[in-house]
Amino acid sequence: MPVLKQSVSALGSLILTLFGLSVLTFFIGRVMPTDPVLAAVGDNAPQAVVERVRTEMGLDQPLYVQFGHYLNQLLHGDLGRSILTSNPVLSDIARFFPATMELATAAIIIAALIGIPLGVWAAVRQHSWIDQTIRVICLAGHSLPVFVLALLSLLLFYAVLGIAPGPGRQDIIWQDMVPQVTGFLTVDSLLAGEYDAFWDALAHMAQPVLILAYFSMAYITRMTRTFMLNALSGEFVITARAKGLSSRRVIWRHAFPTVAVQLVTVLALTYAGLLEGAVVTENVFSWPGLGQYLTTSLMNADMNPVVGATLLVGAVYVLLNQLADLLYRLWDPRVK
Amino acid sequence: MLVEIENLRVAFRSRSETVEAVRGVSFCVGKEKFAIVGESGSGKSLTARSLMQLLPGQAEVSADVLRFDGIDLRGASESVMRTLRGKRVGFILQDPKYSLNPVMTIGQQIAEAWREHKGGSRKAAMLAAIGLLEQVKIHDAAAVAKRYPHEVSGGMGQRVMIAMMLAPDPELLIADEPTSALDATVQAEILKLIDELVSARGMGLILISHDLPLVSHFCDRVAVMYAGRIVELLNAGELHQARHPYTQGLLACLPSLRHPRARLPVLQRDAAWRGEETQ
Amino acid sequence: MTFFSRSWLLADSPGNRRQAVWGRRYRLWLTLRSNPLAVAGLVVILLMLMLALFAPLLSGFEPGAQHLENRLAAPSALHWLGTDELGRDVWTRIIYGGRTTLGMVIAVVLLTAPLGLLIGCIAGYCGGVIDKALMRITDIFLAFPRLILALAFVAALKPGVESAILAIALTAWPPYARLARAETLQFRHSDFIAASRITGASPLRIILRHIMPLCVPSLIVRVTLDMSSIIITAASLGFLGMGAQPPSPEWGTMIATARRFLFSEWWVPLMPCLAIFLTSLAFNFLGDGLRDVLDPKER
Numbered sequence: 001m002p003v004l005k006q007s008v009s010a011l012g013s014l015i016l017t018l019f020g021l022s023v024l025t026f027f028i029g030r031v032m033p034t035d036p037v038l039a040a041v042g043d044n045a046p047q048a049v050v051e052r053v054r055t056e057m058g059l060d061q062p063l064y065v066q067f068g069h070y071l072n073q074l075l076h077g078d079l080g081r082s083i084l085t086s087n088p089v090l091s092d093i094a095r096f097f098p099a100t101m102e103l104a105t106a107a108i109i110i111a112a113l114i115g116i117p118l119g120v121w122a123a124v125r126q127h128s129w130i131d132q133t134i135r136v137i138c139l140a141g142h143s144l145p146v147f148v149l150a151l152l153s154l155l156l157f158y159a160v161l162g163i164a165p166g167p168g169r170q171d172i173i174w175q176d177m178v179p180q181v182t183g184f185l186t187v188d189s190l191l192a193g194e195y196d197a198f199w200d201a202l203a204h205m206a207q208p209v210l211i212l213a214y215f216s217m218a219y220i221t222r223m224t225r226t227f228m229l230n231a232l233s234g235e236f237v238i239t240a241r242a243k244g245l246s247s248r249r250v251i252w253r254h255a256f257p258t259v260a261v262q263l264v265t266v267l268a269l270t271y272a273g274l275l276e277g278a279v280v281t282e283n284v285f286s287w288p289g290l291g292q293y294l295t296t297s298l299m300n301a302d303m304n305p306v307v308g309a310t311l312l313v314g315a316v317y318v319l320l321n322q323l324a325d326l327l328y329r330l331w332d333p334r335v336k
Numbered sequence: 337m338l339v340e341i342e343n344l345r346v347a348f349r350s351r352s353e354t355v356e357a358v359r360g361v362s363f364c365v366g367k368e369k370f371a372i373v374g375e376s377g378s379g380k381s382l383t384a385r386s387l388m389q390l391l392p393g394q395a396e397v398s399a400d401v402l403r404f405d406g407i408d409l410r411g412a413s414e415s416v417m418r419t420l421r422g423k424r425v426g427f428i429l430q431d432p433k434y435s436l437n438p439v440m441t442i443g444q445q446i447a448e449a450w451r452e453h454k455g456g457s458r459k460a461a462m463l464a465a466i467g468l469l470e471q472v473k474i475h476d477a478a479a480v481a482k483r484y485p486h487e488v489s490g491g492m493g494q495r496v497m498i499a500m501m502l503a504p505d506p507e508l509l510i511a512d513e514p515t516s517a518l519d520a521t522v523q524a525e526i527l528k529l530i531d532e533l534v535s536a537r538g539m540g541l542i543l544i545s546h547d548l549p550l551v552s553h554f555c556d557r558v559a560v561m562y563a564g565r566i567v568e569l570l571n572a573g574e575l576h577q578a579r580h581p582y583t584q585g586l587l588a589c590l591p592s593l594r595h596p597r598a599r600l601p602v603l604q605r606d607a608a609w610r611g612e613e614t615q
Numbered sequence: 616m617t618f619f620s621r622s623w624l625l626a627d628s629p630g631n632r633r634q635a636v637w638g639r640r641y642r643l644w645l646t647l648r649s650n651p652l653a654v655a656g657l658v659v660i661l662l663m664l665m666l667a668l669f670a671p672l673l674s675g676f677e678p679g680a681q682h683l684e685n686r687l688a689a690p691s692a693l694h695w696l697g698t699d700e701l702g703r704d705v706w707t708r709i710i711y712g713g714r715t716t717l718g719m720v721i722a723v724v725l726l727t728a729p730l731g732l733l734i735g736c737i738a739g740y741c742g743g744v745i746d747k748a749l750m751r752i753t754d755i756f757l758a759f760p761r762l763i764l765a766l767a768f769v770a771a772l773k774p775g776v777e778s779a780i781l782a783i784a785l786t787a788w789p790p791y792a793r794l795a796r797a798e799t800l801q802f803r804h805s806d807f808i809a810a811s812r813i814t815g816a817s818p819l820r821i822i823l824r825h826i827m828p829l830c831v832p833s834l835i836v837r838v839t840l841d842m843s844s845i846i847i848t849a850a851s852l853g854f855l856g857m858g859a860q861p862p863s864p865e866w867g868t869m870i871a872t873a874r875r876f877l878f879s880e881w882w883v884p885l886m887p888c889l890a891i892f893l894t895s896l897a898f899n900f901l902g903d904g905l906r907d908v909l910d911p912k913e914r
Contacts, residue, residue, distance in 0.1 A: 020755035028767045139903075143895035145847040147854050148888040151870070151877055159878040235434040238390055242429075243449045243500070244422025247414070257439050276760030280851055294763070295855055298770050310767040314758045333484045334438055 029307035080304035089308040098183025100289035104274040107212035115217040119224025141218025150284035167286035216270045223266045227259035268324035272317035339365040342401035359564035369541040371551040374561035423453045426501030426509045431517040432493025436485035443481030453504035468499040491522035508540040653904020659897035667713040676704040678711040687880040708864035715865040731788040735795025756789045769857045779858040798830040832909040840902035843895035
């Protein structure tokens with residue numbers, strides 16, 4: 001059964017890649033720092049603590065033994081402990097990740113809903129002023145750091161126009177007032193029937209989501225345009241036109257379906273990129289998500305959360321890619 | 337007269353120069369089988385495509401007369417063209433590997449052509465599609481209808497193409513090198529099929545090919561094109577009476593079983609042919 | 616006899632190899648020149664380079680000279696872009712910051728492009744286990760978003776310009792390796808490579824002398840386009856305090872330290888933003904133009 005064989009080899013490949021990720025993060029966390037102990041406890045820790053942690057971390061043992069321990073810990077879900085929060089890193093991540101996912105998910109939905117039609121439009125009207133305008137907008141998205149746009153947005157909408165709410169996910173009055181079900185504040189507040197909380201959460205989300213959406217849109221639109229230009233030059237498009245079909249039908253029922261499946265891979269890549277954009281955006285908007293966790297730990301040289309969060313993001317990306325690959329295989333009749 | 341063309345010109349303009357690929361072509365086609373024969377680059381495909389306005393964007397088309405059934409096609413709008421395409425004029429492309437939609441099933445593609453011009457439910461259209469597949473002599477039509485284009489052979493793909501273009505019952509069929517991408521054994525079969533269907537339905541046919549002897553068997557009249565112009569226009573039965581040196585050269589270099597020769601003559605091109613007036 | 620005249624360069628039948636090579640280069644240049652955006656990008660980049668190189672000549676101020684009595688001054692004839700929170704001239708800091716930023720970018724490219732090229736060509740040419748192993752390693756690096764991996768690397772080393780360069784370099788090489796490998800795979804089985812092998816050339820020689828030069832055009836395009844991404848990553852590192860450290864006038868760092876004045880003396884954080892945007896945009900325009908010239912099928 002070729003499908004089974006394919007799945008097994010894909011799974012093997014996945015495991016190998018995840019293993020490689022753990023090697024890399026081990027390298028970053030234990031091997032690279034000039035003194036991993038100091039990196040873990042900070043420069044100002046008393047000598048006794050340093051010695052204790054050194055033995056605890058097993059740094060007196062050979063590297064491969066250390067890696068074995070690391071891998072063992074990983075498989076048990078132990079990502080170490082954060083100095084700042086003094087919680088296990090895994091539980092910290094579980095607490096902060098949903099906030100980032102909420103941003104990323106909303107952003108990618110908006111980016112796809114706007115970006116894909118724009119890309120199709122640019123391809124259909126190649127060389128026209130519409131095409132040029134769209135390309136310039138996308139190019140600007142590639143030329144700006146996320147934090148610059150975030151700062152500008154803050155300046156414009158918060159300081160100058162005064163229509164945006166303050167920092168954070170919600171106004172203080174709503175803090176801890178909505179029972180946690182999914183970790184997505186918008187969903188949770190709807191489930192609890194707290195409509196004011198919902199609007200508040202939405203208002204706070206608006207800026208970071210729109211900024212992240214703009215950046216992902218730049219990539220999505222460009223790839224859609226490239227794919228569609230390719231599809232529109234195919235002979236089967238001439239056939240469709242020769243059949244007397246309307247332009248709309250030719251574009252959306254004939255050309256677009258041939259690229260739809262490639263767009264799934266693009267969206268998977270974009271989602272991972274969003275996690276990267278979230279790091280800086282959360283910093284600017286004081287959003288309590290994974291990015292904020294990462295940068296705060298960074299600034300305090302708290303290595304365990306840094307390594308843990310990096311590993312998580314890498315793993316998510318690899319899994320998303322595999323998923324996209326799987327969808328591609330299932331969906332595209334040419335690959336079957 | 338179904339098709340009337342006079343002084344058709346097709347030019348491609350780039351930044352540095354303008355190339356005229358079709359340079360003053362004129363002919364008329366009625367309810368007959370008309371062939372346009374020429375080598376690569378002679379402009380035969382472009383001529384056919386300009387009738388249906390299926391040329392690439394950069395092409396510039398001009399003509400004194402460009403009519404289908406009396407309708408002036410010069411500068412006609414998309415909506416006018418859409419009443420003609422498919423419904424009244426069918427267009428068969430060369431290579432079914434590329435000309436059929438790779439992510440739609442065969443049945444769906446034919447049914448779409450049916451439904452677009454005849455309406456009706458999806459089910460009725462699919463049944464009609466299966467019926468059409470049988471008309472083009474495909475065995476086990478119902479099973480083939482569920483397959484994708486890459487799953488069938490070239491010859492079968494071309495039959496699908498024919499079925500798809502005949503679905504709306506057009507009056508004219510334009511076939512742009514329908515057999516060039518097929519094996520030699522299949523070529524004659526496909527041409528025979530086109531011939532039968534066109535005759536049975538009382539349609540006109542414009543057949544474009546580079547294979548002179550092949551089309552002379554199936555068509556009533558032949559136009560020979562060279563470098564964007566028609567250099568000879570005659571009835572298929574009178575080919576041996578061809579007057580233009582290019583046509584004579586083409587006919588002369590065909591190998592013959594009945595009159596074997598030690599050496600095949602080679603066509604000697606004359607630059608003067610490029611400037612020849614059309615007949 | 617070299618007359619680098621226009622007619623010599625554009626001759627239809629070049630007399631010797633030199634003429635052919637230069638003729639080709641000239642034609643590519645002409646095509647690039649007809650693209651207004653690409654030319655604009657090139658001009659801006661050259662301008663930035665000039666500003667950075669001749670920084671001491673272009674400003675009377677020292678980038679670190681503090682005049683606390685004149686802090687947060689608005690743009691004026693004396694201080695073209697105003698002063699920052701410690702009274703330092705913003706214009707001076709921006710052009711000196713250009714040195715840091717452009718220096719980082721050039722250092723990264725010099726480190727990563729040859730390395731990525733070599734790895735990709737070796738993987739593509741040798742195939743088999745070597746290819747699989749090298750691509751697995753590349754995939755692992757590619758699994759992390761660039762900024763996050765760079766942050767992790769910098770955190771492990773000490774925050775600073777050198778660590779930032781190293782960290783960005785470690786994240787920047789995989790795409791070049793992938794690109795070089797894809798290009799190599801196209802040429803690997805061609806006849807001229809087989810001919811080289813038959814005449815006894817060693818694999819290393821074939822890779823270095825035949826395959827690598829063929830991959831260079833698309834690599835140049837990719838590197839130019841990547842420059843904007845590297846600038847942005849460097850600035851992001853600076854913004855998060857992980858790159859160049861204050862008082863170093865790196866653009867990202869400048870934005871971070873001036874952030875709290877965003878709502879009042881907005882020009883202080885915004886001027887470095889503009890500098891980043893213009894430089895990045897220029898590289899993108901130039902990269903797009905180069906792609907149209909060197910690799911047109913990629914549009």
